[in-house]
Amino acid sequence: MLQSMLSSLALATWQTIYMVFIATAIAIIGGLILGVLLYLSHNKQNLSIRLFNQVIGFIVNITRSIPYIILLILLYPITKIIVGTTIGTTASIVPLAIAALPFYARLTESAISEVDKGLIEAANAMGATKLQIIFKVLLPEAKTLLVDSATLTTIGLIGYSAMAGIVGGGGLGDLTYFQGYNNGNYFLLYGGVILLIVLVQLCQSYGNYLTNTKKLTSMWVLAGILVLASIAQIGYNAYQDTQNKNIITVGYAQSSEQQKVMEMAQQVAKNEYGLNVKLVSFGDYNLPNRALNNGDIDANVFQHIPFLENQIKEFGYKLTEIGKTFIYPMGVFSIKINSLKEVPMGAKVAIPNDPTNRGRALMILADAGLIQLKTRASWKATLSDITDNPYKLQIIPLQADQIPNNLSSVTLAVINNDFLPKANLTLKQALFVESKDSPFANIIVIRDNNKNNPLLRKFIQAYQSPQVKKLAEKLYPDDAAIPAW
Structure with a gap:
């Protein structure tokens, strides 16, 4: 058992590193290019260049303003085109990279803006080309801020990667939440949290080291190792698919x-x-x-x-x-009362918030005599279909897997069977149970x-x-x- 959990933690750690490394590499390369372009096109008199700056800046701001979990869903079509699927660890890289790229682009633009204008004027006076100014002046002089920004971006992506679990992406966030927190496995829960903290601390410490060193040899070596490991992972996935x-x-x-x-x-x-x-x-x-x-x-x-x-x-x-x-x-549960006869006026009741289980829960409450629904109400029922609420119940729709966590905050809860173990409950403890001839x-x-x-x-x-x-x-x-x- 312990060996299996340690193996799960090791696999999840690599999945997180794999996702975050590739997404960070794409974000930094793309962000550097975009950030330099935004800097060079800023406050230019040429109308077409100004228009370019405003359009790119607008797109960057839109992307940055969308919460990652929503962006992940919106990018399904693009993810499908790029990697051929919308599920799995590799598929999670696409929204991670697209979420981080505009963020790093703005940080790059800001970092370059801090470069001493006198150095740029001196380079121009010496006849330096645009590319020479970019690669010999702007980027080297902004190195410290660019590395700090890359560190911040990487740490942010580690947090974003926790949401990969909703599309079967794996990683430490997925393991910690779904198999640790949701399933009451505290070894995986705290083990995953500790490993996430370790990854963040390593990133921050290494970022601090890079800002204080003149040579970036270690960075290229580490990047090379991770590139080879990522290629091996992609190759292994392809091999498995063909076997x-x-x-x-x-x-x-x-x-x-x-x-x-x-x-x-x-x-x-x-x-x-x-x-x-x-x-x-x-x-x-x-x-x-x-x-x-x-x-x-x-x-x-x-x-x-x-x-x-x-x-x-x-x-x-x-x-x-x-x-x-x-x-x-499904059943009606409570840790505050022992019978439906004890339901107080104004009691809070938690039910699932997805459309069909919400209607199903309302039907159960109606069968239990706690509310009345419209005559033809079915699983499509909503709160507006309640015609009589004699106990003045405060019915609160929640995400199904979160209801067991909130039992102490409500009087009654209609819980999906999948989540009963999480609350240390069995169907036998229900105050009311749905009929066995349920559709x-x-x-x-x-x-x-x-x-x-x-x-x-x-x-x-x-x-x-x-x-x-x-x-x-x-x-x-x-x-x-x-x-x-």
Whole structure:
């Protein structure tokens, strides 16, 4: 167990270094070029040059103003064009680099602006060309500020890389949050945090060293080592992709229990059907269907039919169900009261905020007699569909994985089964449980044009195997996982 966790930490550390190094290299090279151009075109009388400066400056400012998590999503089409996929560690490099490049460009422009104008005038008087002034005066004289800026950019990218987990990018941030914090694994949580701190301290210390040394030999040596390691990683990824054609990629929403179920299905597929299943975890419910529709994965296992129908209607996805997995009944939980009869007036109630689970939670509250909904309300229900709220409940939609963390702040919470272990709860402790004939059975989903793929049929058989059923019943006790096939 310890060896496995240490291995996970080592792999996540390398993934972070790999992502951040390549993104930093691209940002620094591109940022230097862009920063120099912005500096040279600043306050010029030539109308076309001034227009160039304003347009580039406007684009840079727009990019810098977009929060990284949103930029990551907006850049999906560009990421797809550049690396051929929107998921994985390599795909995460594209938004990281694009987020950092304009930031470093502005820092470069500012650093060059600090160069003594007298040196530039002297170089001009000696007949130096523009390129000579740039490479012999501006950049050398701005070296200290440029290195400080590069250090700041690198540290910022280490923080940004923590969000790579939502697209299956891996890294220390992904490991720390999803497998550490969300799953209550404190070894991975604190181990990941410590390693992130170590990386930041190493970056800062090395940056300080470079600003105080005249020779940058060590920087070129380190860069060379990282370049070779990155090339080896890219080559290994390409080699793996060509080694076995009998392979499919399956996405799922990250949680400790679901990961174990998926790994069991992966093992059965390999042992009994000779099928290699590559698993990709996502940190957001909306991403697996996008990745599937775009062809980045071959199937996903995380949703029920109403959720799929809602996504198809909203985004026009060409997706279809190919098999059922389990029904995971949701329940109403509390650590403050022991019965629904004790619900006080004005009690706070946390429910999932994604569209279908939000409506599903409202239906559960209505079945429990806490609220009333419009007659034809279904899983599409919203807070505006509540017709009677006798307890004056304050219903608070939260991200599903955050509800267990906020149990002490609310009176009641409707929790997805995947996150019960995080709160040290079982379905047996629920004050009210959704009916076992719930229509919310989870399903295996594929693209419409992939229905006849025999590899996917093998995966269904592996998932619906006795081994997976037995493990799920162990992980989800008290009928918290009911086979739906």
